[in-house]
Amino acid sequence: MRILYLSQYFPPENGATQVRSFEMARRLVQQGHEVTVIANVPNHPEGIIHPEFKNVWYKKDELEGIDVRYVKVAAFREKSFKKRIIFYLSYMFTAALAGLLMRRKKYDCIYATSPPLFVGGAAIFLKWVKKIPMYFEVRDPWPQAAVELGLVQSGMAIKMATLLEEACYRNAEKIVVVTETVRDMLLQRNVPPEKMIVIPNGATVESFYWTREGRDEVRKNLGMEDSFIVLHAGNMGVAQDLHTILNAAKLMEDEPRYQFLMVGTGPVEKELRDRARELKLKNLHFLGYKPRREMPPIFSACDAAAVTSKALDVFKSMKPVKMYDSWACQVPVLLGMEGESKDLVQAVNGGVCYTPENPEDMVRAIREMDALGFETRRDMGEKLRQYVIDNYSRASQARVLEQVLLGRLP
Template sequence: MLNATLCGLVLSRGRYDFLYATSPPLFVGGAALALSLLRRIPMVFEVRDLWPESAVALGELRNPCFIRWATALEEACYRRARRIVAATRGIRDRLAQRGIPPEKLILIPNGANTDLFRPQPEAGRALRHELGLEGCFLVLYAGIHGVAQGLEVVLLAAQRLLQTPEVCFLFVGEGPCKADLTRMREELGLSNVTMLSAQPRERIPAYLSAADVALVPLRRLDLFKGAVPSKMFDAWACGCPVILTVDGEARWILEQAQAGLFVEPESPEALVEAIRFLSEHRDLCREYGANGRRFVERHYSRQVQAQRLVELLERLDKA
């Protein structure tokens, strides 16, 4: 945070109308707070996750002194900001519950870069050939392998589908749970699971185009009822339907889009049932994917979200 503040002081010698910061990481907000005060530049603060609240709920953050310090920094960022941009309705509503004035809160949801994330059928077929996954019903998880995702549930579902050879799983990414998940795959003898390291972002559309369905999982926590993972929009932008295990706001969006299935969080049995259903109804699966692409283009493209942000900044500039 100190380095970011010092760099900002050196680089921000011109005149700026606004300072825009996004969290997490919260320390970016801390650096922006310092610069905003020192340079007397109005600050707009984007919140994509309620940190440290989410880290405490997941058990990832336990030190009470650090929690108090991080919460105080978070609250200071909220007080200083002229406007707070919430990435989901759940975040907006939670901040309102914590006493942030409603007129200070603006909803600009996550979205997908539809220029980068688009259907790439030829690249998808080539990738399947390269990985030896031709002909199977391919279930993809691409993203961080962390505590919040509960990916051990996916491996338990894969174990139940070992006798269904037409279904295979592909994991792409890294994270704090990757080693444990790799070990679990070996212990369970999951020959239907392929695990790859993290890939460059520009390669992810090929993986999504190769997949028949993408997984968007989170653990069963009340906190996640206000979460809307951006990987859902990335998958839809590539014409790939999703199986979602996030109840609440994300489920509501999924049902509006008609672009996949919701299953109960942390239930291998429910996940198996959804995968089997989609593998047996591939026309419906493709229809879900096409619905997702149209829905993102209309409502959740980065272009749409950028225009909303420009309009917000213009209103603030005139105020």
């Protein structure tokens, strides 16, 4: 089977979307299929195009057997509403054009992953031009998420985005969603139940694991051998509610045992660094961006991983990738989310939950996690890794997606 995979974000960029798309595409290739990915030139999350792609309009590359086509986009460091829309629209047009010009190879289907929602616009166009079925993946419900975050406020923009969203649902042969809550939301929008299938987020368990040597080395290098370390790893964006972590660190500043690590980058990183300086935080440390291959020792060095979001209804439908990555590394989570994530954490003893956007309650959760003791957390972590292997491995998810694309699932 030949698959045309539309994912605006893709490696060498780093992030949850990039990892999910790469792992799905890579494993479909391993299963004997040909996969072509159309992605934007790398620029996320800083909005700065990588130097080797600076003057590139179209570049063909190969990544672990995946045929990757990088296309030009209008990238901006400033993340205003207008510039975000230009950024998303530029990918929609250049991806559609790239797909149109790829005439020599015949494809059997199109697989488009959203958000950004405008990826679906390119997919619909190519579906009709190439006369092949389209499959649509909904990781987050857009435009609802953007509206609740305040990223989209114009009534006209919301209306137009909703029309595009509904067009994507109508044109899709099947719709892949990542949680049951998103499926229920689409059912309320009159999307037929037989059209949807749940393929959740997960972890690459082969490359995310706990290591005693890594733990000891990182803690020694940081001078935190006797500390209780809380980790945030991942995108630093408006949705993650990272100010709560800073405020919790401030509340614990007189207890040097408790240390906080911030790993990653994103649109609000500068704002967070500035705020940390204003608060004069000595117990919170920004380590910057780290490649995924360097993350297992960092996870292993930590006693708990913070998984956070703003207190908005839309996030009740989400189960973030970082939760599964943490569990794969045998690290329980401090969860500041409601909905499906909280239900899962409580069901599998995956960590300690606290009220979103409530630093005082986060402090309470940190103390509760610390009180469990190292050996209890290790036992929890071992069981959580096995749970991820049994239920949320990327390999098993790719096998399900293969069956969907082959039309073998009802």
